[in-house]
Amino acid sequence: MIIGTQVSINALLAFGVTFVIITGGIDLSLGSMVAVTGVVAATFAHPDTYPLAVPLLAGLGAGLLFGAFNGFVVTKSKVPPFIVTLGTMTIGRGLALILSKGRPVSNLSDPFNFIGGGNVFGIPFPIIILIIAFLVCSVILNKTILGRYMYAVGGNEPAARASGIGVNRVKMWVYTICGILSALGGILLTSRITTGQPNAGAGFELDAIAAAIIGGTSTSGGTGTMTGTLIGALLIGVISNSLDLLNVTSYYQQVVMGVIIIGAVVLDSAGKKERG
Amino acid sequence: MAETILRVKQLSRSFSGIKALDNVQLDLKKGEVHALMGENGAGKSTFMKILIGLLAADSGEIIFEGSHLENSNVSDTLKKGISMIHQEMLVIPELTVAQNIFLGREKEVTRKSGWPSLWLDDSEINRKAAELLKQMGVSIDPEARMKFLSVAQMQMVEIAKAISNNAKVIIMDEPTSAISDREVATLFGIIRELKAREVSIIYISHKMDEIFEISDTITVLRDGKYIATKAASELDNNSLIAMMVGREISQMFPENAGNHGEVVLSVQNLSSKGKFSDIHFQVRSGEILGLAGLMGAGRTEIARAIFGLDPLEKGEIKIRDQNVRIQSPQDAISKGIGYVSEDRKGLGFIPDMSVSDNIILSSLRQHRKGIFIDEKGKELTVNRIINELRIKTSGTDQKAVQLSGGNQQKVVIGKVLLASPEIVILDEPTRGVDVGAKVEIYKLIRNLSEKGIAIIMISSELPEILGMSDRILVLSKGRQTAVLSGKEATQEMIMKYAVA
Numbered sequence A: 001m002i003i004g005t006q007v008s009i010n011a012l013l014a015f016g017v018t019f020v021i022i023t024g025g026i027d028l029s030l031g032s033m034v035a036v037t038g039v040v041a042a043t044f045a046h047p048d049t050y051p052l053a054v055p056l057l058a059g060l061g062a063g064l065l066f067g068a069f070n071g072f073v074v075t076k077s078k079v080p081p082f083i084v085t086l087g088t089m090t091i092g093r094g095l096a097l098i099l100s101k102g103r104p105v106s107n108l109s110d111p112f113n114f115i116g117g118g119n120v121f122g123i124p125f126p127i128i129i130l131i132i133a134f135l136v137c138s139v140i141l142n143k144t145i146l147g148r149y150m151y152a153v154g155g156n157e158p159a160a161r162a163s164g165i166g167v168n169r170v171k172m173w174v175y176t177i178c179g180i181l182s183a184l185g186g187i188l189l190t191s192r193i194t195t196g197q198p199n200a201g202a203g204f205e206l207d208a209i210a211a212a213i214i215g216g217t218s219t220s221g222g223t224g225t226m227t228g229t230l231i232g233a234l235l236i237g238v239i240s241n242s243l244d245l246l247n248v249t250s251y252y253q254q255v256v257m258g259v260i261i262i263g264a265v266v267l268d269s270a271g272k273k274e275r276g
Numbered sequence B: 001m002a003e004t005i006l007r008v009k010q011l012s013r014s015f016s017g018i019k020a021l022d023n024v025q026l027d028l029k030k031g032e033v034h035a036l037m038g039e040n041g042a043g044k045s046t047f048m049k050i051l052i053g054l055l056a057a058d059s060g061e062i063i064f065e066g067s068h069l070e071n072s073n074v075s076d077t078l079k080k081g082i083s084m085i086h087q088e089m090l091v092i093p094e095l096t097v098a099q100n101i102f103l104g105r106e107k108e109v110t111r112k113s114g115w116p117s118l119w120l121d122d123s124e125i126n127r128k129a130a131e132l133l134k135q136m137g138v139s140i141d142p143e144a145r146m147k148f149l150s151v152a153q154m155q156m157v158e159i160a161k162a163i164s165n166n167a168k169v170i171i172m173d174e175p176t177s178a179i180s181d182r183e184v185a186t187l188f189g190i191i192r193e194l195k196a197r198e199v200s201i202i203y204i205s206h207k208m209d210e211i212f213e214i215s216d217t218i219t220v221l222r223d224g225k226y227i228a229t230k231a232a233s234e235l236d237n238n239s240l241i242a243m244m245v246g247r248e249i250s251q252m253f254p255e256n257a258g259n260h261g262e263v264v265l266s267v268q269n270l271s272s273k274g275k276f277s278d279i280h281f282q283v284r285s286g287e288i289l290g291l292a293g294l295m296g297a298g299r300t301e302i303a304r305a306i307f308g309l310d311p312l313e314k315g316e317i318k319i320r321d322q323n324v325r326i327q328s329p330q331d332a333i334s335k336g337i338g339y340v341s342e343d344r345k346g347l348g349f350i351p352d353m354s355v356s357d358n359i360i361l362s363s364l365r366q367h368r369k370g371i372f373i374d375e376k377g378k379e380l381t382v383n384r385i386i387n388e389l390r391i392k393t394s395g396t397d398q399k400a401v402q403l404s405g406g407n408q409q410k411v412v413i414g415k416v417l418l419a420s421p422e423i424v425i426l427d428e429p430t431r432g433v434d435v436g437a438k439v440e441i442y443k444l445i446r447n448l449s450e451k452g453i454a455i456i457m458i459s460s461e462l463p464e465i466l467g468m469s470d471r472i473l474v475l476s477k478g479r480q481t482a483v484l485s486g487k488e489a490t491q492e493m494i495m496k497y498a499v500a
């Protein structure tokens, strides 16, 4: 049950960062966006204040703005996305602490808490969100012109530009989408732990990037699939869960996870060599 | 006189203070093939990139069918009907052929088939691409990923992309530098058809015979300045060259003294599955061995295997009677082999490093003081190479990627020479290099051979093979079909064995 939520959150972030990595970028601010959007949502989610739509839209809106800001700085400055989002990662963490005055935002309404904890037809709600997000992201990537342009920008930016593609617009889109998906993750997490935690989500960006990479997304851009990323996220979830069951301590778990990440990429590139 | 479709007036553009284009002009008529000629770095590509809106001009006017284009971006000019085949082959390796051809124009396809405008209609894109490629008479699978294509095939896809736009003006920046004669013939057929449909072509190439075969009008640039526009019929090879380089060139190929020493390199039974088999040859010190053949005959593959870039299936390589095993380029360099790749972008140089760092890269060991780089000595050597090869650069610290194509090639040759090799393999050493620089590179190659270096030269330009080689090894489909003497061989003989 808990794994379900954890895997869902990681997968949502991983979908977002997959878009970004395909265009040749990176987003390190995912974890901070989870915290900011969670705190924002929680602020509007106390019982008997606003209808459920308000905290949801506030959280998603915060994610959208944050992501769009990432995209804006990446496209308007010549600063590499790694640095930009390293900066906004710290900014985001600070914002979350400012907005919550450093304290957890608790006492949330039942409908809000249902999102991360409830079941529909016996299926945990986070899983349903995960499935819907997966379908939507796959469609964006494979069936829309925007998706095609993401591959083009990451595959060869000068060529994309010479083909008349608005490269900056594509980048704005991917960071913004990534922000919205992080907000979805932030809302899920806040609802699941029934508190808006300004310190939540630290390190989430690394798990999400790991899921994308295990799933075959190349960090140099131009390749990657949502199915791969989903498998990557599930794999990480299953492995950490089995290690838990085997009583492997979290210290060793981290070592194992690191080996798996490298192993996945090594296997992937060995496979490519034989085919190519 | 046909009407003008595109007129450019007083166009200028500088890069960090240096004028790449200085008041150039162009008057393009409907349905003509207009060649744009000039040495490496003359500003041809810069000019064309400004025309299609990929670069901005500092000043000047561009008038296309009566409307101004100075401030348009690529997507505007594409829509207005100007498309361009880029010199540096701008493709997306991970996308398919069809997806590359219609990149940036997916909406048009979608709109016609009635989908919502953000939707992709890949089946229609595939269908249209297949139709287009068939029309062009090239057999390339539209659903193949671009990265699995040969360079020549990629070039044909780029051509397909440019003509699929129903453009009124098509700019072709060195479209034939990577394709074989048969494909050139296909391209010229296409150009003639386009002409008949009143499409105008701006054609850039360093291959003189092509220019006289296909063009109606010739405009010459030199050092970023407009020199003249003439009807092709008014010019011949020599007068055109003189306009381009600003001096007469009396002799393309330097004299060959023909002094050869002992055998430096010999290979026997060289085979690599699916690429080439049973290759055997020797090269003596001071000798130039030409490798001739069609695209895909296995010439580059042989060079790569000798240089340790690809594994060999079987065969022996001897350097001065010693059997050697070469497993990596580092091995090869330490055994005295230098390789100038045909794939300049991929293997030749490091784009973001400076000209001087690129030149010195393989010979840093000779330019050090203890563990530090001997900056002064390095600078001296680099400047000597730049002067010797006449590399046109704004300074030794200019990034290699900013040089014109031909000058990049000279940087690569310079780098290989500095490692003082005994054997040098040159793969298409003058691809994309202008006539003036070609003459210099030929002199340089001759100089090297006179110093006793054994040279293997791969080239698709028959005049070059004939003009430079002492002996010519002809390959066909991975097998060696003849070894001819350089003095006695003719183009016809080489072609006969190349298709054997």
Ligand SMILES: Nc1ncnc2c1ncn2[C@@H]1O[C@H](COP(=O)(O)OP(=O)(O)OP(=O)(O)O)[C@@H](O)[C@H]1O
Pocket: B015, B016, B020, B038, B039, B040, B041, B042, B043, B044, B045, B046, B047, B087, B392, B393, B394, B402, B403, B404, B405, B406, B407, B432, B434
């Ligand atoms: N982005 C850039 N930054 C700085 N200098 C540049 C840049 N692009 C081109 N140049 C310079 O402008 C000049 C013209 O280059 P251009 O590529 O237009 O030459 P070209 O005529 O196409 O040569 P080639 O026949 O070798 O392709 C060169 O001196 C080159 O170094």
Ligand SMILES: [Mg+2]
Pocket: B044, B045, B046, B087, B173, B404, B405
């Ligand atoms: Mg050029």
